Structure formats: C-alpha cells, structure tokens
Amino acid sequence: MPIPAHSTAPFAPNAFPADRFMLNCRGRSLDCRPGREDGPGVQVMGILNVTPDSFSDGGEFLAVEDAVSRAAEMLSEGASIIDVGGESTRPGAEPVPPEDEMDRVLPVVEALTDEFPDALLSIDTYKPEVARAALDAGAHILNDVTGLRHDPAMAEVAAAADAPLILMHSKGAPGDLTAPREYADVTAEVRDALAQSIEAAEAAGVDSIVIDPGFGFGKSHAENRRLINEIDELLTLDRPLLMGVSRKSTIGATLGSPDNPAPVEDRLFGSLGATAVGVIRGASIVRTHDVAATTEMLTVLNSTLHA
Template sequence: MPTLEAKDTLFRKKSTLNCHGKILSLDTPQVMGILNVTPDSFFAGSRLATITDVLKKAENMLADGATILDIGGYSSRPGAANVSTEEELDRLVPAIKAIVKEFPEAIISVDTFRAQVAEATIDSGAAIINDISGGNLDEAMFATVARLQVPYVLMHMRGTPQTMASLADYDDVVLAVMDELQKQVAKLHQLGVKDIILDPGFGFAKTIHHNFELLNRLDELKMLQLPILAGLSRKSMTYKFLGIDQSEALAGTIALNTIALMKGADVLRVHDVKETKQTIELYKKTTL
C-alpha cells in the first residue's frame, strides 16, 4: 500500500518541461517573451519586420530575463485576416533558424495552430508548440505533437480568430474552460504527450467580464495538475476596462500578472520582459 508521501508525489503538479533535451524547471515562474513576425499583431510594439529586428528583440528579451521566446507568424487578434500555411512558414522558419544560430541557448516556442507549421518549425530548431486553438483547428496537431514529443501549450478557445467573439456564451466560464481543456488533455495523454501547459485563453471567445472571472479563479485550474500559462499582456481587459490606449497598458498588465502569479501561474507570456521579470522577483521575495 503506498505511503501518504508517495500519494502526494503521484498527484503533484508536473514542474519540468523537456525542451529538446533542455530541462526547464517551473519551480520558479518563467517569462515567455512575445516575438511577432506579422504586420498586423494587435500590439504594434511587438511587430517585427526583418530578421535584424527579430534578432535584436530576441537579444534584448533574453538579456532582460526571458526563458522562452514565443514566435508567431499568424495574428490571432479578433477579426484577424487569414494567412496561408506557406506564408506563415515563410515568416517563421527564417526567423527561428536565425535565432537558433545566434542564440543557441534560447528555448523557442512557436505560436501556431497548424500541424504542418508545428513540424517544420520544430525541425528548424523550435522546442515548444503554443496552439491557440487547443487542437481544434487542425485534427493532425495532437498526433504531430505526440510524435515530435515536444511540450505543448493547450489554450482554450472556441471557433477561430475570425468567429470567436460570437461564441463567448457560458453559464460558468471557469467550469466550461476546465471541462473543455480536460477533454483535450485526456486525448493528449492517450497519445503519449508528456509535457502539457494549460492556457485558459484570456480574450479568446471571452468577454472582459469572463476574463476577470477567469483570473479571479485561475487557481481552480490547478485541479488539473498541469502547469498554467497566463497571457494577459496589454489585452483589452486592461486598456478597454481602464479607458486608455494600448500603449499605456503596461502598469495594468503588471497588476494582472501579479494576481496571476498569486493564483498559481507558472509562465507569463508578455511583451514587456524586463518589467515582468522584476515583478516575478518581487513576488518570489514575498513567498519565501
């Protein structure tokens, strides 16, 4: 009969990620810096037009304390234009190869919902797949991630970036998000995916009210015993709620990220790495 200690270990939340042989510990919250090689990302400050721009941004983010660089070639803002697979790959692959060559120690995550893009970018040196659709927009994604054996960020969303705003209808948004994520987690486990990170999908098929409810109850997601990623950076729940411009949303983002840390977030996906790293250091000091 297992001891209480063994039982506690059995049900303990997974706290490491195997990123191409680099073991990333989540015992301390980590910063994921956002790199967008798109012309229409929702925050203008994150748009990068050239490889030189990408490398400079990557260098700054790594110096400021980012552990993961999350690179995207398809804007997921509400109402975003569709981008072909070929164009997405043309944006992503050269940028990833350049970062790998210049900063081989960097852990690169790719923001994509397409299995073909996931495979090509992992082959190019990326180590994590960050899927805004949670496997719902490409039926081959789960099998691809399982075969590649890379960490997978499972985000909650309904519909597509073009239709999600019309699908924000919940009796209880937290219970609905947990239920829909859990069903996808079960499929991933059945396929043998070992490293799964949960993202409740702030702003994706959620109203501002839903976003605040999710943040207030973020700790309930810990019941799923998986790491939690919070993507709150400069989103509408900050700037629209406060009636300010997106460029003024840094202070509000820091406030929301602090709450996310207190509620159990393990990874913060952000545009502003330096300020987020400082926030984590101050949070750690209060939890000693």
C-alpha cells in the first residue's frame, strides 16, 4: 500500500490491512494500525532488562521481585506490552549462553504471567531455545534483534506458537551489532533487508510480523535521524513498525555532541521528541524505558493530531 512520503497528518486506521496490522498474540488481538484515535494512539512497550550490563538499567531488575515491581509500575503507566530481555545489546556486550539467558528470563516471565495474566509479554532474544522456553512459560511475542539472520529457526518457533515476530534490522553477529556499517542509502537498504526478513518469516508460516528499523544498531547519528524521519517509507512493507530510540546514543549526541553526549539519565526529552516524529510518520509500537512520560506525550500528540 503506498504511503505518502513524510506525512504529517494522522493516518486512517482503515487504510491498513487488518490481517497484517491487527496482531494475533497467541489468541489475543493487538491493534497496531497507525492513526488510532484512542488513548496514546500507539502501543507502548515497556523495557524490562533482567541483565547486569544493559546501557541504561543494567543490574536494576535482576531479582524477580524487582522485575515484577517494575513491570507493575510500567503497566500502571500505560504499557500494553512488557519486553523482557536477558542479554544486553549495548556496545561491547558479550553474547550470553542460552542456559544463562533462560536462567535470567524464565523466572521473570513465569512470575509476570502469574501476577499479570492480562499483560502481553514479549521476549527479546535471537535464540530459538530461549524463545521456545519463554513461550512455554507464558510469553506472547518474540523480538529478534537479528531479523532471523542469526538463526532462521526463530521463525519456526513463532509459527508453531502462533506468536507475533518482531524483525529488527541489524548487521553483523551478536556482540557486534552496534559496530559502524556503511550505507549508500540507509532507508532503502534497511527496507530491502527487512523485506527479506519478512519473506523468510512468511515462508516459515509466521502470520503476525512487526518490523523494527534498528535505530542505533550500526547506523550513524545522521542515519538514525534520517530513518526516524522516513519511517513512512518503511510502511510500504505493509507491516506494523516498532521504534526504539529510548535514551540511545544518537539522542545523547544530538543533545550534546558526539564527543560529549548528554548522559543517559538526561535523554528523556530528546527521546520523546524523536518518538513524536516517528509516530507522526507512522510508527505504531514504541519501545521505551520511560513509560509514563512517553504515554503522556503520546496521548497529547494523538488528541492534537485528531482535533
């Protein structure tokens, strides 16, 4: 479906095919059509890192009770999805063995399933064995930061469980995903790579697919900003788009400079500004550390766009 380049007007939800933008989350529906008028107008995904070394909140939620408390807070603030991750993708982070990753995430997924049976849970992993175990423990969505490049069997796991699959654009191997890469036309190349990931997922039988341009993964600050401004061009893939810019280095460099970026704790307002542009361009899922502030900003943005 053609999307007007650089649209600044709200999209019409009925312009998007329901079979692709209404996700089937293991029997539960999630409306990811751009232009929804209710609430913030997009789905907000709260980040729950159960890692010792994530760039923003590493080590804060390793204990199950701390993770459950944080999830409760984000759900009360407006998150519709909690994204649980057991391996950091920050620059320099080492890959984690599947057994260690499962030791981190499975107790949290099980506890969240018991405590919040109505919450949608996503598992941030590229390992099929971790994904399968998390789905068995109660997760609903798979989030693969390699876009099936690391292990195409992730698609088979998603298809077997009737779970949505988030396909993020990145290059390189786990542990090296944030290394600088060369692009002649970043938006076109990201779009083409995501199209290949979609094709592989569809061939494996995955019905509900979400695309993620991979902001901050091997792109320069200028390329990240361009991708945000050209999200509508990626919507020609006819799939819901997730954006995750929360507190990332491009926000810090833009607020400060590449050599002297704003510290992570001072990147909230910059993250909200970039998010607003992305949603206006058509993003329908926003992944964030700061659920309350993001939800409030999106609610006002949405009500203004539809005034």
